[in-house]
Amino acid sequence: MPRYALKIEYDGAPFKGWQRQTDLPSVQGAVEDALRKLQPDFDGISAAGRTDTGVHATAQVAHADMAVEWDPFRLSEALNYHLKPLPVCVLAAAEVADDWHARFSAVERRYLFRLVSRRAPLTHERGLVWRIKHELDVEAMREAAGHLLGQHDFTTFRSTMCQAASPVKTLDEARIERVEVPYGVECRFHFRARSFLHNQIRSFVGSLVQVGSGSWSPADMKTALEARDRAACGPVCPPDGLYLAGVGYDDDPF
Template identity: 70%
Template sequence: MPRFALKIEYDGSPFAGWQRQADQPSVQGAVEAALARLEPGPHTIAAAGRTDSGVHATGQVAHCDLMRDWDPFRLSEALTYHLKPLPVAIIDCAGVADDWHARFTATERRYLFRLIARRAPLTVEAGGIWQVKMPLDVAAMQVGADHLLGRHDFTTFRAALCQADSPVRTLDELRIEKVPTHAGQLLHIHVRARSFLHNQVRSIVGTLERVGSGAWQPDDVRTALLARDRAACGPVSPPHGLYLAGVTYPDDPFRNA
């Protein structure tokens, strides 16, 4: 059975997350239903990361096995057509080896969190950015963020129901970028690691916002990390500012697609 890698973009607002659920809409369920319009199912696809309810993606990657040896471009076009009117699109497609796996072959995941500080309500980008009212001290936020770089026990920054075997992860990048905007203070928080714990990015961003607002000092982030206690974490940021921005593989399947 030919295997295909799919690069997927979606607005997570109407979904209860990536993972298929029996009684709620999911991105996985939507893509599998579209596949069933092309070939008899049932279909089961696997993704690089299971995004939570309300979280978006600009570079999610999944793989599927089909009976027909589709032209990748035609497959992406057909799937996107059958996904309408849902806010899901197949933005790239490539044939891959039978043992290639969207999750287990991946060597890195990249997330982007968008945060804006301004008093006026959002209009055009409502639902795609976390808005706070007061200006943020970006330099202090970066100092706090630097305490989290490297390999640590991230018990403080993972959900209580996280099912990962170990809380130890290596954070390769946690960078706060100031982005020009017509109104307010727009920040892009770039996070990069091989793998993440459940709610890790949102927990980190919520804590850094407390530093930016002045409620925490930068060194309080290190204290929270060393506590290895979920109760020491700052508030968890809302999901709508978070995007799965990309996945890295040893040999990029989309390079020549």
């Protein structure tokens, strides 16, 4: 039974997250419905990560076991035909080894959070970025983000509903870009690690915005981290600006 890796892009706004749910729209359900148009007895797909309600992806990765051989390009084209008009598409498909796994073979995940500071409401990118009305101190946020790098107990930045066995993770990158946009500034927060805790990125960004707004000092981020207490976290930001932006593998199939 040939196995195929799928690189998937989606707008998470219409969905109740990635994971398939009974009677609720999900990205996984949409892709599996498209696969059943090609193979009625198709079972299910496995993904590199489960994004929450409203979270987007530019490069989610999943794998599917098919009953027959497919040309990867034709498989992606067929799936995109059956995914219309949903805001989901397969960017690429590739045949992989039988023991390759979208989740367990992954060696890193990359997330992007987009935040726009401007007074005017958003029109074209409404729902795709988080808008705040005031500009942020990017240098202060960069200093604060430096305290998050490396291996730590991230209990402060972990949802109380997180099911991970341990709050200890290693954050390999926490980088903030400042980009001029019409009538405002966009801050792009880049995070990279082997794996993340539930709500960890949104908790990071919410706390960093406290620093950028002047409510916290950069050192307060270190204090919050070392507290290992969820109550020490800043406000958790909305999902609008969060994207699963990449999944890394030792042998990238794409």
